[in-house]
Amino acid sequence: MSLIYARQACPADVPAIVEILKAAIAFLKASGSTQWQSGYPNQQTVEKDLRQGSAYVLEVQGQIAGYAAVVTGEDPHYRKIQGAWHNTTDQYATIHRLALSPNFRGQHLASYFLSDLISIKYSQCIANFRVDTFKKNLAMQHVATSQGFVKCGIIQVDDPIDSARFAYELNLQQP
Numbered sequence: 001m002s003l004i005y006a007r008q009a010c011p012a013d014v015p016a017i018v019e020i021l022k023a024a025i026a027f028l029k030a031s032g033s034t035q036w037q038s039g040y041p042n043q044q045t046v047e048k049d050l051r052q053g054s055a056y057v058l059e060v061q062g063q064i065a066g067y068a069a070v071v072t073g074e075d076p077h078y079r080k081i082q083g084a085w086h087n088t089t090d091q092y093a094t095i096h097r098l099a100l101s102p103n104f105r106g107q108h109l110a111s112y113f114l115s116d117l118i119s120i121k122y123s124q125c126i127a128n129f130r131v132d133t134f135k136k137n138l139a140m141q142h143v144a145t146s147q148g149f150v151k152c153g154i155i156q157v158d159d160p161i162d163s164a165r166f167a168y169e170l171n172l173q174q175p
Contacts, residue, residue, distance in 0.1 A: 002060055003062075004058070004059070005059055005116065006120065007056065009046075013055075014043065014046055014047065017064065019101070020101045021036075023101065024100070028134075028137065031137075032136055034162050035133070035159075038159060045097070054069045054071045056070055056120075058109060058112070060104060063101075065100060065101050066113045067099050068096065068114075070093050072092075072121065075094045077157050078094070078155055081154065081155050082153045082155075084152060085130075085152050086152065087128050087171045090128045090171075091126060091128065092129060092169075093126045093130070094130045094131065095117055111143050118147070118172075122172060128171050129149070130167065130170075131144050131167075131168045132157065132167045132168065134164075134166075135164065135165075150170070151166055151168050153166075153167050
């Protein structure tokens with residue numbers, strides 16, 4: 001069995017993260033999705049995530065296999081939803097930019113990574129989680145729902161091509 005774990009990213013991880021994001025952008029385009037097709041996310045996005053302490057990687061046998069940003073606190077894009085959040089009072093963590101290296105696709109590592117990220121934040125007393133994805137990103141929709149996330153509606157993000165995103169929420173019992 002391989003050693004698999006999530007950890008906070010560090011500056012030395014940036015080149016591997018950028019390659020993972022480039023591959024994810026190409027994968028989304030090939031699948032007919034316009035998500036991430038306008039120059040975002042990029043190296044500057046990752047460097048900002050690092051500065052803010054929200055950058056995480058999934059490591060498999062010493063290789064960077066995945067990337068995500070986990071931001072705790074209010075996300076302005078989530079203020080208006082066409083639908084309704086189930087929990088509007090507790091602090092939440094939003095999981096953004098979840099991507100896996102093509103070398104590790106098909107191993108169910110996205111679900112493992114998402115579970116790890118939830119565990120990390122839950123250990124910090126965060127029990128409310130949110131994620132959003134594009135309507136054609138069926139893989140991310142599956143990962144979210146397989147981890148217990150419930151679709152709450154549609155939000156709008158800063159995307160010049162198509163700003164609508166399905167919004168999901170997971171509420172765990174408070175620790």
